[in-house]
Amino acid sequence: MKKFSKTLALALALVLCVGLLAACGETGTQGGQQTQTPETPDDEGAAAVVIKIGGTGPLTGGAAIYGNAVKNAAEIAVEEINALDGIHFELKFEDDQHDAEKAVNAYNTLKDWGMQISLGSVTSKPCEATSAETYADRIFALTPSASSTAVIELDATADPITYKDNQFQMCFTDPNQGSASAQYIFDKGLASKVAVIWKNDDVYSQGIYNTFVTRAAELGLEVVSDTTFNDDNAADFSVQIADAQSKGAELVFLPMYYEPAALIFNQAKAAGYAPAWFGVDGMDGILTLEGFDTALAEGVYLLTPFNADSTDARTVAFVEKYQARYGDIPNQFAADAYDCVYAYYQACTAAGVTADMSAEAVCEAMIEQFTTMSYDGLTGDGMTWDVTGAVTKSPKGMVIQNGAYVGLD
Amino acid sequence: MNFLNFLISGVSLGSVYAIIALGYTMVYGIAKMLNFAHGDVIMVGAYVCFFAISRYSLPPLLGVLLAVLLCTVLGIVIEKLAYKPLRAAPSLAVLITAIGVSYFLQNAAQLLWTSNPKVFPSFLDFGETGGIELFGGQLRVSYITIVTIAACVVIMLALTAFTGNTKMGKAMRACSEDKGAAQLMGINVNTTISVTFAIGSGLAAIAGVLLCSAYPTLVPTTGSMPGIKAFTAAVFGGIGSIPGAFLGGLLLGVIEILAKAYISTQLSDAIVFAVLIVVLLIKPTGLLGKPVNEKV
Numbered sequence: 198m199k200k201f202s203k204t205l206a207l208a209l210a211l212v213l214c215v216g217l218l219a220a221c222g223e224t225g226t227q228g229g230q231q232t233q234t235p236e237t238p239d240d241e242g243a244a245a246v247v248i249k250i251g252g253t254g255p256l257t258g259g260a261a262i263y264g265n266a267v268k269n270a271a272e273i274a275v276e277e278i279n280a281l282d283g284i285h286f287e288l289k290f291e292d293d294q295h296d297a298e299k300a301v302n303a304y305n306t307l308k309d310w311g312m313q314i315s316l317g318s319v320t321s322k323p324c325e326a327t328s329a330e331t332y333a334d335r336i337f338a339l340t341p342s343a344s345s346t347a348v349i350e351l352d353a354t355a356d357p358i359t360y361k362d363n364q365f366q367m368c369f370t371d372p373n374q375g376s377a378s379a380q381y382i383f384d385k386g387l388a389s390k391v392a393v394i395w396k397n398d399d400v401y402s403q404g405i406y407n408t409f410v411t412r413a414a415e416l417g418l419e420v421v422s423d424t425t426f427n428d429d430n431a432a433d434f435s436v437q438i439a440d441a442q443s444k445g446a447e448l449v450f451l452p453m454y455y456e457p458a459a460l461i462f463n464q465a466k467a468a469g470y471a472p473a474w475f476g477v478d479g480m481d482g483i484l485t486l487e488g489f490d491t492a493l494a495e496g497v498y499l500l501t502p503f504n505a506d507s508t509d510a511r512t513v514a515f516v517e518k519y520q521a522r523y524g525d526i527p528n529q530f531a532a533d534a535y536d537c538v539y540a541y542y543q544a545c546t547a548a549g550v551t552a553d554m555s556a557e558a559v560c561e562a563m564i565e566q567f568t569t570m571s572y573d574g575l576t577g578d579g580m581t582w583d584v585t586g587a588v589t590k591s592p593k594g595m596v597i598q599n600g601a602y603v604g605l606d
Numbered sequence: 607m608n609f610l611n612f613l614i615s616g617v618s619l620g621s622v623y624a625i626i627a628l629g630y631t632m633v634y635g636i637a638k639m640l641n642f643a644h645g646d647v648i649m650v651g652a653y654v655c656f657f658a659i660s661r662y663s664l665p666p667l668l669g670v671l672l673a674v675l676l677c678t679v680l681g682i683v684i685e686k687l688a689y690k691p692l693r694a695a696p697s698l699a700v701l702i703t704a705i706g707v708s709y710f711l712q713n714a715a716q717l718l719w720t721s722n723p724k725v726f727p728s729f730l731d732f733g734e735t736g737g738i739e740l741f742g743g744q745l746r747v748s749y750i751t752i753v754t755i756a757a758c759v760v761i762m763l764a765l766t767a768f769t770g771n772t773k774m775g776k777a778m779r780a781c782s783e784d785k786g787a788a789q790l791m792g793i794n795v796n797t798t799i800s801v802t803f804a805i806g807s808g809l810a811a812i813a814g815v816l817l818c819s820a821y822p823t824l825v826p827t828t829g830s831m832p833g834i835k836a837f838t839a840a841v842f843g844g845i846g847s848i849p850g851a852f853l854g855g856l857l858l859g860v861i862e863i864l865a866k867a868y869i870s871t872q873l874s875d876a877i878v879f880a881v882l883i884v885v886l887l888i889k890p891t892g893l894l895g896k897p898v899n900e901k902v
Contacts, residue, residue, distance in 0.1 A: 257713055261721040397872055424871040429831055432622075432821040435615035436866040439608065456723045456823050463822060467737070467748065488660050488725035488822075525722055 246552045247285045248545060248559070250275070250538070251307030252316030253327060255295035260320055263530045264292070267319045267341050269523050270531035273515070274538035284545045286538065293318060297326035304330050312336065313556045314545075314563065316537055317364065319530065321345035321400050332361040336556045337563040339365045339540065341533035345400050346370050349586040360585040363560050365567055367533045367540070367576070369502065370587050371404025374477045377592055378405070378450065378500055379412035385594075385605075387473055387498065388448035392422035392441035394434070394461065396453050399427075405452035405477055421446050426457065434461045438468050448473040455483035462493040478502060478529050478592075484600060485526040491600035500592040502576035503532040504602045512575050529576065536574035543572055610745055612867045613860065618751035620859020622817050624758050626836030627843065627851035629809040632765060635846035636778045636802045639697065642704040643684060644810055645833015646711035651677045651811030652726065652818040652828060653719055659727045666729040673811040681807025685800055693796075708830070715826035723825045726818035754816045758852055761809060765848050774801060782846075842882055844895025853893060858882075 252271065254264030268290045275286045289310055291303035300323030307315070315331050317340030318324035324343030331338040332351070340348060349366060351359040369377075382388060393409065396402035413420055421444040424437040438461065441449050449465075449472050451458050458480055465471070476483075476499040483494050485505070505516050505526050515535060519527040527535075544566035550559055572580045577590030594605035626648060633641045651673040658669035688707050692700050730750045737748035769775040777798045780788040789795050817832055818824050836855065843854025858878060865877040885893065 257716065261716055262723075265721065424866075426871065427875070429835075429875050430862065430866075432832070433615060433619045433863065436612065436863060437871060439611065439867070443608070456825065459723075459725060460821060460823055467746070486723055486725055488656070488727060490725070525720070 246283075246550070247287050248541075248550060248552060249311050249313045250286050250288050250316060250541065251291070251304075251310065251312035251314075252288075252318070253291045253293040253300045253303040253307070253323060254319030255323075256290070256292040258294045260295035262528075263342065264295075264319045266525075266528055266531040267316070267534040270515075270519065270527060270534040271316065271341075271538050273518055273522070274535045274542075278538065278542050284542060284550065286541070288538075290316075293323045295320050295323060297323050300324070300327050301330060308334065308336070313554070313559050314541060315339075316341060316534070317348070318343055321348060324348045328361055328364045332363060334556070335363065335560045337363045337365075337560040339367060339537050339567070341367045341537045342530045344368045344371050344374075345404060346372060346587075347400075362584065362586075363564055365582055365586040366588055367537050368529075368588070369478070369590070369592065371401055372408040373587075374500065374592070375405040375408030375410075375452065376412040378452075378475060378477060379409050379416060379418060381498075381500060381594055382448060382450075382475060383413075383416040383418055387475070388418070388446075390419050390421045390444070390446050390448075391475075392424075392444065392446035392449045392472070393420060394424050394426070394437045394441070394449060394451055394453075396431070396457065397425040397427055399453075401479065402452045409450060409452065431457050432460065434464050435468065437461075438465050438470055441472065442468065442470040446472055448475055450475045451480065452477050454479035455481070455486060459483060459486055459489055459493070462497075466493060473498065475499065481505075482526075482528040484597065484602070485528075491597070494597045495599075497597045498605075499595050499597075499602075501529060501595060502590060502592055503529040504593065504595060504604070505532075506602050509575075515575060532575040536572070536576050536580075539574060540567075540572045540580075544570060608867075612863050614745065614747055614751070616860030616863035617856060618748065618754070618820060618859070619863060620839075620856035621751055621754040621758055622813075622820055622832065622855075623836045623839045623858050624852045624855025625754060625761070625809075625813040625816055626832055627840040627855045628758065628761055628765070628848065629806045629813060630833075630837050631840040631843075631845055631848060631851040632809070633802055633806040634840070635848070636769075636782045637689075637799050638782065639689070639700045640704065640837070641803075641806065642701070642833070642837075643707040643711060644806065645829035645831075645836070646708045646715075647677055647680060647684075647807050647810040647829070648814035648817060648833065649715060649824075649826060649829035650680060650711060651814030652824055653715065653724075654811070655815050656724055656726055656818070656824055659729065660724075666727075670812070670815050673815060674808045677811035677814075678804045678808040681803040681810070682800055684807075685803040689803075690796065690799075712826050712830065719826065721826060723823050726822040726824050728819065728822060730819045748820075750816070750820045754820065757812060757816060758855075761812070762848055762852050765805075768805075769848075774798070778802060838879070838882055841892055842885060844892030847892070847894045847896070850892055850894035857893075 254267050255261050256264045271288055275288045279285045291306055293300035293303045300318050304327045315336050315338040317338040318327045319342050321343045324340050325347045328348050349360050349364050351361045395406040410420055422441040424440050474497040478501040480499045481501045484491055544563055548562035548566050567582045568584055580588055580590040582588055595602040596605055629644050654676050655669045655673040658664045658672050659666055684707055688703050730753055737746045739746050769778055777793045780793055781795055781798045785795050839854040839858040840851045843850030861881055862874055862878050866874040
């Protein structure tokens with residue numbers, strides 16, 4: 198008896214530990230994987246300026262899809278820029294396994310390497326941690342995809358809220374997406390009764406959800422069903438779907454990434470429920486999900502800054518190059534990263550940044566550039582940044598028709 | 607009618623837990639070790655089946671057989687490389703190794719197959735609706751649920767018959783009771799435990815196929831959470847007891863769905879684990895576990 202209960206206690210303790218690990222985004226065991234884009238041979242003479250860019254993101258573990266997308270796209274952009282005359286970049290991307298502590302360690306490695314400007318971190322939690330470091334060390338950071346407001350905020354309890362002056366975002370902040378979605382549904386008259394299914398262990402989902410319901414209430418959209426899930430029970434959605442269905446929701450808002458959304462579409466079809474679906478930028482990628490029956494996503498609306506099926510020449514070239522090299526269709530994380538590197542190229546060129554400038558001097562030049570410049574990229578034209586570091590760009594309304602994104606506006 | 611629908615959802619979720627729990631409980635019952643890598647062998651099985659069917663267009667049945675075969679080999683290899691050298695080590699060392707194997711498999715899968723999700727082919731969705739409809743379509747039982755429960759029952763009966771009646775089964779029970787004494791009686795303990803792992807991993811492949819047929823998103827971490835839930839189910843039902851794993855799995859699924867439906871979607875996991883704690887407090891060996899009296 199004694200031996201048995203000992204084993205059992207041990208096992209339960211381990212389950213809890215494993216659960217904890219899983220909750221932290223399923224950290225892997227591989228340590229600090231490094232990648233380095235080789236410096237292009239400098240044969241244009243002494244004029245070539247090489248700026249060191251660093252970034253961290255999950256290259257292994259459960260969130261690896263996002264980190265790898267950013268790293269791959271940034272590498273493509275750096276390579277393209279290095280083939281041109283003028284400023285050249287050297288990129289070093291470190292693995293943070295979607296873990297704040299590891300991100301800070303990775304950041305310190307990058308600092309020792311001599312990083313002059315930073316791509317921050319790919320995901321929100323780690324980026325909150327590294328943005329505090331870049332702020333203290335006066336290194337300019339532009340994150341492709343960490344969309345939480347905590348990334349750019351310095352003191353959220355102050356009134357008015359203060360912001361880190363050298364932390365910028367290429368993606369929308371979460372609150373913007375939530376209110377823009379509610380506004381869009383209202384303006385287009387898509388529904389009057391809506392349901393929301395959101396992920397309660399994810400700051401991204403929760404951030405969008407909070408502003409969505411606030412804005413919906415202001416506009417008089419009725420949120421009839423409000424249900425959640427988390428990483429541990431993201432398999433069965435029958436209850437959430439039944440709740441939305443029984444309360445007569447005409448539209449279901451899904452502030453989440455596309456993996457759970459694919460399951461929701463599948464199970465809603467099985468339950469015979471066919472409302473209008475509305476997603477946010479995390480929904481991008483659903484059509485390229487291998488083996489996914491795109492008929493399930495027919496008629497899904499989404500607000501997203503990037504569309505891999507766009508016929509825009511730059512997007513087509515980027516998608517082709519990405520697919521040829523990495524075998525996947527790039528998602529919006531990749532597009533945001535590509536834009537980050539090109540925005541840096543534009544800003545560094547305009548500011549006349551040189552290789553021997555200290556990170557602090559580059560930081561001051563970048564702050565000035567980013568708050569005054571306008572940038573055209575894959576994820577939007579005429580992007581501007583305000584002093585808080587949040588980007589202004591217009592999300593594009595899309596609807597999925599015959600297995601492809603079609604622009605609505 | 608809603609209640610019945612939730613009950614059916616619960617049973618279908620539970621049947622997936624149950625089939626995974628069978629593998630856990632069988633290895634625990636015989637080798638007396640918790641194979642935390644079980645969930646990841648499930649994931650490997652699902653990937654093998656996915657590639658066989660979607661990429662190489664093999665018939666589904668062949669895909670499943672291939673998955674079972676490869677997972678069986680994988681199970682034997684893992685046992686030989688990771689667990690066999692630790693036969694005499696304390697059980698804690700084996701547990702930690704199992705967690706290591708679990709992470710190894712997840713990361714290896716990610717390197718081999720990338721972390722991009724794949725959608726598992728729905729070859730168990732026969733017909734238009736993919737299920738049987740009752741009361742004019744108000745109730746719906748999917749074929750996957752029926753197949754999963756049938757597979758659970760068949761496996762349960764087969765395992766019980768195997769351990770009860772065959773020579774190898776007897777050797778397994780002997781090893782389970784006392785490894786040292788079994789060896790003295792001329793039983794090859796190493797072979798017996800290898801066979802146990804082989805069977806457990808073969809079952810994992812079947813569980814992987816059924817798990818991904820029911821919930822078709824496949825990523826390298828697909829097996830880890832259901833694996834942990836299934837382990838909970840196995841403890842709930844009484845770990846080491848084959849019918850206990852089945853019962854525990856079904857109950858866990860039903861409790862999870864009903865808690866979501868009638869109490870809160872936010873608190874459902876807390877409720878499931880609270881029930882587990884209560885059961886273990888009242889009946890420390892689980893619902894169908896036999897009390898073990900250790901002799902001094």
